[in-house]
Every structure is written in C-alpha cells, then in structure tokens.
Amino acid sequence: MCSRTKPRSSRTGRPRSTEADAAILEATRAALVELGWSKLTMGDVAGRAGVAKTTLYRRWANKNELVVDAVAVLFDELELPDLGSLQADIEHVVLQFAALLERPETKTALMAVVAESTRDAPLRERIRASIVDRQKRLVLTGRRRAQERGELPADRDPEAVDATDDLIFDVIAGAVVHRALVSAEPVDENWVARLSALLVGGLGAVAALG
Amino acid sequence: MCSRTKPRSSRTGRPRSTEADAAILEATRAALVELGWSKLTMGDVAGRAGVAKTTLYRRWANKNELVVDAVAVLFDELELPDLGSLQADIEHVVLQFAALLERPETKTALMAVVAESTRDAPLRERIRASIVDRQKRLVLTGRRRAQERGELPADRDPEAVDATDDLIFDVIAGAVVHRALVSAEPVDENWVARLSALLVGGLGAVAALG
DNA sequence: AGCCTTTCGCTACGGGTCGTAGCGTAACTC
C-alpha cells in the first residue's frame, strides 16, 4: 500500500473530506443492515451519509468496492489471544469469526462480494488484501504458538508448512461460513468443540504426509 | 414435493409448455456463463429461450429462484462410488465437487444465491431442498460404508452421529468452496490428499467426544 | 493577499431493468 509515489490527495487543490469518507462507510453498513446487499443503492447511501451521489463515485467505482471497504474494518476485531493450548485458540477464534458472521452487515455482504469477485479480478484482489489476508494471519500465529508449546512438530519442509497453513485456513473459514450461511445453523460450543477436535486430531495425520 | 393436493396444471386449460421450461433453464445457464450472475437479466434469458418475458414470471417470481433451479440440476452429477476406503471416497467426491465449482455457471451463481438467501427464507429453503440436501446425502452414505468396512465405530449416541455428519458436511463443502472461490486456488490432488488425511485422522478424535 | 487546483453539493439526463397490465390467439379438458 502507498507504493506508487504516494499520490496522497495529489498535493494541491481541495483535499478529500475524511468526514465524508467515514460517513459514507458508516451509511453503507447501516444500509446493509436495513436493506441487505441486493436492495442497497448508491443513491440511498449518499442520502444517509448526507453527501452527494457524485461524491461516492469519486471514491469508489461501484457498489462492490464500496461494500468491501465498509465491511473490511469489522474484521479488525479478530484477535488471537494466547489461551494456552491449540484447541483453545482455535475455539476462540472460531467463535469470534462466527459472531462476526452473525452480524447482518457481514452476513448479507460477504458472500455477495465474493460471488461478484469470481468475475472481477480487481475486486478479488481487494477482498484478499483487506479481508482474507487479515484472517489468514491468525492461522500463522496460531501454528507458531502451537509449535512453541510443543503441540506441533517444528518445520521441516517449508512448502509443506505453507500447504498445511492454506489447508487449515480454508477448512476453518470455509466450515464456519458454510455452517452459518448455507446450513444456516448456529455455531455453538458443541459444534466448535467438534470442529477443533477434528482439526487437532487430524493435524498429526497431515503432518505425516511431509 | 407434490404435497398439497397435486395441483399439476390444475387439470383444465392449456398446460404449461415443458419445452419452454427446459429452454428457459438452459438459457439461464448459458446467460450465467456469458454474463455472470450480476449482469444476467430476465429479458435476456427470455430472448435466449425464445420466450416472452411474461412466461418467465409465470414460473418464477424472481431471478433468484430461476437461477437456483437452473443450477440445481448440475448437482445431480454428484455420485459416490464405493472405492474401497473412506479416504478414497472422500477424495473422489471432493474432486467431483471441485470440478462442479470450476464451471462458470455454478461459480458465479452459487455464492450469489446463498448471499441472497440470507434475507429470503423461502429462497434458503429452496436451495436447501434442491442443492444442499443432495450433497449432504453423500456424507451419510460415505459414513455408512466406512462403518460397514470397520473404518469407523458403529453408532452409539444417535444425536452425536447427526452432529458429526453435520460437521463433516460443513467442513468438506465449506473447505472446497472457500478454497475455490475465496482463496481462488486450485483444488488439486495435493490439496485433496491433505484434506482427506485431516478428516480421516481427525474423525477418531471427534468420535471420542461421544 | 491572489491564483490555481481539486472537491463539494446540486440538478438533470439518457440508458437500462424491473415487474405488471392488457390484448388477441393457441392449446387442452369436459
């Protein structure tokens, strides 16, 4: 980020209103809660934010990118405190992620923008940078801690480690999303306990693959 | 299905054209491939199918339900041949499911209708009945076969069995979808081998929870 | 201060899609 000669407001002229930025993103989340993704319109968001519609289009090219930015900040809440065991860490982060998916803003927006991203590479990259990578970092630190505790063996083949990290990430995030949005059933302690038991029990078998 | 007094074409009057049904669903899939979910319009589908727009609205209330029906038939391809071991069965069905998700019709449509279903209970039920349950059945038969082979212990607590079936379903389907659509990386033999190893290795730990 | 540049709110617009209504015609049942 900020890699190309820092064109921050291009140095001259009237600067972008940061209050407008915040108001627009806040209005977008409010509109997502009330209307949902499909009925959200740019004009409605502009009205809520007390801003002209043209001001939205100066900042975001379309509804998809606006919604990604509006929802991305919610994923800053995700943290991974050290609870002393791999299983406890997993259960904590899964419950956190599930709580995030229960919020109406994310519930209606996340799948929608992912669906759009299948035909829009820039959008896919934006989602990856502002949402997906932020979650994936949790997997890396969780594994590192488990290795420091001796719950997992130290790294041997770095490629295998990366592949396993990718797998665990897709399994955890995918399972929670599928449970919450497709099966539409609660992510409660019972379910989380089973999922974490599956992961902790299965990680040894995966590591044995080398 | 057909539970309420079988109103099949209500007995009198001109019957619905089954050719039109097929043409519309086929046209919907073609439009999904060419245009994707967001740019697909009812008028365009009607034109492709050689049918008036009003004919579409007599059958489907909106774009969501039409697309669900158009995509649902693709999930009939999913089968679970007995390959002799739980791990082989898992790997086969995962590769099948991944191939289905690689098709542009399903890739663009599946996440979109799931996103819509978060605010549309009838749509959610339609997806469950015509797509989700069809996949879930594979998990049940896979488990049953593994038990018959002795790879998994016989049932004790039926509630625990149901909970584990639900978990396995969400983990497999969720992981594949997340890998294919969110991470946007290939579901290849390497990845599938790791996933199935994780599942087979972890199932014992889950069963121990009772 | 004055000039330049950019953003702002506002209005208006053409283009497109939605979902429905109304019509005359076609197809099937009794």
Next chain:
DNA sequence: GAGTTACGCTACGACCCGTAGCGAAAGGCT
C-alpha cells in the same frame, strides 16, 4: 363447442445507474 388456462406481444410507470455541467468552497503556492 364451451370453458379455462398458457402463450406472445406491446406498452407502461417506477426505479436505479453512472455521468455531465454548474457555481461555490477549501485547500496549496508564490
């Protein structure tokens, strides 16, 4: 043949999109 329903077609109001043009506001630069 009479009754009923589906069909194709056209037209329509309503809505949303994304942009253009305007004068005014808010900064930087000399």
